[in-house]
Amino acid sequence: MEDEHVMIDLDDVSRHIDIPADAPYTLSGLDTLNPVLTIDGKMKLVGEYIATIGTCLAFSDKGDNQTPQKKTVEPVAKLHKILKFRLAPLDNEDGVTKTTNL
Amino acid sequence: MGIIEEGTISGTLPSKEAFVVHFPGYPSSISRAIETLGGIQGITQARESISNKLELRFRPEDPYAHPALGEQRPCSGFLLRISKQDIKKPESQSVLDTSRDVCLEEASPVLCADIVARLSESFHFDGMADYQHVIPIHADIAQQKKRKWMDVDPLTGKSDLMGLADEDVMMLLPQFFAPKDIPDNVALKPPATSGPKKKDDAATQNFYEIDVGPVFAIDFSVKEIPKKLKWEDFVSRSSNHWQWQVAVSALFEERPIWTRDSVVQRLLDKGLKCTHHMLNRFLLRAAYYFSSGPFLRFWIKRGYDPRNDPESRVYQRMEFRVPPELRGYCDANATNNSKPSWNDICAFKLFPFKCQTFLQLFELDDEYIQREIRKPPKQTTCSHKSGWFSEAMLDTLRLRVAVRFVSVFPETGFEDVFKSIQEEFERSEKVQIQKETLKPSLVKHREATKGSEDMETFKSVNENVDANVNEDGEDENLDDEDEDEEEEEELDMAAGDNEISLDSHGYLDTENSSRTYLQGLFDSFPSSEPNLYGDFAVDDGSDGEFQIYEEESEGLYSIDDDHNDDDEEEDDDD
Numbered sequence: 001m002e003d004e005h006v007m008i009d010l011d012d013v014s015r016h017i018d019i020p021a022d023a024p025y026t027l028s029g030l031d032t033l034n035p036v037l038t039i040d041g042k043m044k045l046v047g048e049y050i051a052t053i054g055t056c057l058a059f060s061d062k063g064d065n066q067t068p069q070k071k072t073v074e075p076v077a078k079l080h081k082i083l084k085f086r087l088a089p090l091d092n093e094d095g096v097t098k099t100t101n102l
Numbered sequence: 103m104g105i106i107e108e109g110t111i112s113g114t115l116p117s118k119e120a121f122v123v124h125f126p127g128y129p130s131s132i133s134r135a136i137e138t139l140g141g142i143q144g145i146t147q148a149r150e151s152i153s154n155k156l157e158l159r160f161r162p163e164d165p166y167a168h169p170a171l172g173e174q175r176p177c178s179g180f181l182l183r184i185s186k187q188d189i190k191k192p193e194s195q196s197v198l199d200t201s202r203d204v205c206l207e208e209a210s211p212v213l214c215a216d217i218v219a220r221l222s223e224s225f226h227f228d229g230m231a232d233y234q235h236v237i238p239i240h241a242d243i244a245q246q247k248k249r250k251w252m253d254v255d256p257l258t259g260k261s262d263l264m265g266l267a268d269e270d271v272m273m274l275l276p277q278f279f280a281p282k283d284i285p286d287n288v289a290l291k292p293p294a295t296s297g298p299k300k301k302d303d304a305a306t307q308n309f310y311e312i313d314v315g316p317v318f319a320i321d322f323s324v325k326e327i328p329k330k331l332k333w334e335d336f337v338s339r340s341s342n343h344w345q346w347q348v349a350v351s352a353l354f355e356e357r358p359i360w361t362r363d364s365v366v367q368r369l370l371d372k373g374l375k376c377t378h379h380m381l382n383r384f385l386l387r388a389a390y391y392f393s394s395g396p397f398l399r400f401w402i403k404r405g406y407d408p409r410n411d412p413e414s415r416v417y418q419r420m421e422f423r424v425p426p427e428l429r430g431y432c433d434a435n436a437t438n439n440s441k442p443s444w445n446d447i448c449a450f451k452l453f454p455f456k457c458q459t460f461l462q463l464f465e466l467d468d469e470y471i472q473r474e475i476r477k478p479p480k481q482t483t484c485s486h487k488s489g490w491f492s493e494a495m496l497d498t499l500r501l502r503v504a505v506r507f508v509s510v511f512p513e514t515g516f517e518d519v520f521k522s523i524q525e526e527f528e529r530s531e532k533v534q535i536q537k538e539t540l541k542p543s544l545v546k547h548r549e550a551t552k553g554s555e556d557m558e559t560f561k562s563v564n565e566n567v568d569a570n571v572n573e574d575g576e577d578e579n580l581d582d583e584d585e586d587e588e589e590e591e592e593l594d595m596a597a598g599d600n601e602i603s604l605d606s607h608g609y610l611d612t613e614n615s616s617r618t619y620l621q622g623l624f625d626s627f628p629s630s631e632p633n634l635y636g637d638f639a640v641d642d643g644s645d646g647e648f649q650i651y652e653e654e655s656e657g658l659y660s661i662d663d664d665h666n667d668d669d670e671e672e673d674d675d676d
Contacts, residue, residue: 006182014178023115031109055125073145075132
């Protein structure tokens with residue numbers, strides 16, 4: 001099993017929308033250059049691939065239940081791709097696209 | 103893990119938290135990267151510390167490595183994991199490693215994707231990279247690492263590190279390239295304010311240097327004298343200096359050469375008082391002075407050259423030295439701060455307080471002197487020693503000045519000195535008269551007439567002296583009157599300003615300078631004596647006349663001795 005990680009960057013849209021926890025999401029268009037991320041069936045975000053400057057290292061916080069005060073980190077991944085999302089312009093465009101496909 | 107069907111996955115956003123480090127480089131492995139970031143402990147400590155600074159050392163085994171600082175910032179994102187699974191054939195090799203195209207028909211490789219973590223924090227390295235001097239061996243090692251960075255095993259990396267550690271032990275490297283960690287903007291303040299001021303100052307200096315030129319203590323033999331100055335260009339009419347400058351410049355229109363004391367007296371008469379320094383400024387705009395010669399330290403109008411104008415002879419300098427017998431009076435008044443009126447000095451109404459006084463012939467209130475200096479000039483050039491007059495003539499005038507001053511000596515005991523100087527003056531005058539009688543016979547009658555007038559003057563003077571000597575009562579009265587006059591002078595001068603004392607200071611400077619000149623003059627006096635004899639021999643061949651000349655030379659010697667004594671005493675005073 002070979003894994004590759006991509007960082008989803010929502011910094012540009014985090015000021016406009018509030019992303020709730022445990023919300024359902026749909027990520028479509030992964031086979032295209034501009035994937036679409038739909039969160040909670042309402043918010044549509046259009047993504048674009050960009051390269052990292054250097055290397056992006058992902059770490060996860062690792063907590064021990066027996067000793068909650070003791071904290072450490074664990075490396076998760078080393079990645080070189082960032083998927084930067086922005087708000088989708090209009091629903092009509094998507095509709096037009098679908099019409100064309102049909 | 104959701105299988106990507108038609109490029110689409112679905113799921114629920116995770117609650118698991120994670121953070122990312124935007125590492126400014128391409129580490130050979132995650133473990134190497136963690137080592138350069140200070141290890142797991144260092145990363146954990148950075149996240150907990152208040153400063154939230156994460157240190158990155160590109161060469162952690164190098165003690166001189168300067169860390170780059172990473173700053174922690176909040177971010178909003180997710181971590182997406184994409185993996186490839188082989189459902190049917192576990193042993194089949196993957197041909198398309200990086201391809202994301204999905205072929206549902208084949209169905210052999212299956213791509214799965216899932217959002218596995220929520221990203222809330224990130225470290226960014228915006229500071230200066232640690233560029234540092236690296237010796238060729240290190241550079242070669244680094245390059246080899248670049249080539250093999252994808253295939254290097256952890257063990258191999260460790261061995262490389264060991265090698266580096268061994269080599270670094272014996273090498274000293276510079277600490278770091280730049281002391282700054284974070285670039286900052288440096289805004290230079292524009293020099294608009296101070297620039298113009300400096301330029302103005304420079305322009306002012308150049309302006310003064312060009313226009314004013316040298317005016318102090320110019321050498322008597324200089325070819326060109328200072329030219330006239332348009333002082334109106336840099337003295338505004340509304341300023342206080344205007345009326346001062348007008349008054350000073352007007353004096354030099356009245357006559358071209360002035361003594362400093364006389365200028366001060368004139369300005370005081372007009373109610374104008376100023377400091378020594380300010381007066382110098384006003385004078386230098388209108389005049390200049392020589393450092394030697396017959397106009398020594400007299401202020402001369404700009405553009406006027408007394409060496410080319412025989413009429414300037416009436417403005418020549420004259421000095422009076424108190425005879426040794428009467429010097430006690432000057433010593434007694436040495437501490438007297440009050441200064442006699444310059445007009446009274448020039449009118450021979452007061453005996454000077456100083457042992458040496460410099461005067462201008464033009465200002466002396468004496469009929470004989472004023473008549474003599476206005477006779478047609480006999481010399482065609484202005485000499486350094488005696489100007490437009492002969493040395494003998496100057497000596498006669500000097501004796502006349504001495505006679506006038508000693509005659510007003512305020513104390514008793516001056517009669518013998520007075521008689522001696524009077525007789526010497528009369529002899530000197532006779533010599534002058536005889537020289538004049540040698541001229542063409544056409545003028546002889548006029549000269550004889552003048553001679554008789556002089557004789558009458560002498561008789562009247564002698565009668566006055568005899569009267570004073572004979573009547574003791576009258577002498578006592580004169581002494582009392584002199585004392586009263588002194589008291590009045592003291593009261594007047596006591597009310598004067600301190601500025602006058604500053605002027606006297608300048609006067610002392612003049613006195614010191616002229617002393618050296620006089621010493622040089624009288625030191626060279628004997629060498630010129632044969633010339634005098636030669637001149638007289640040519641003019642007159644009789645032996646009797648020659649004897650008279652010997653007497654004159656004796657007088658000159660005594661004068662020289664007096665000056666030497668003066669110098670010695672003054673040195674003792676210093």
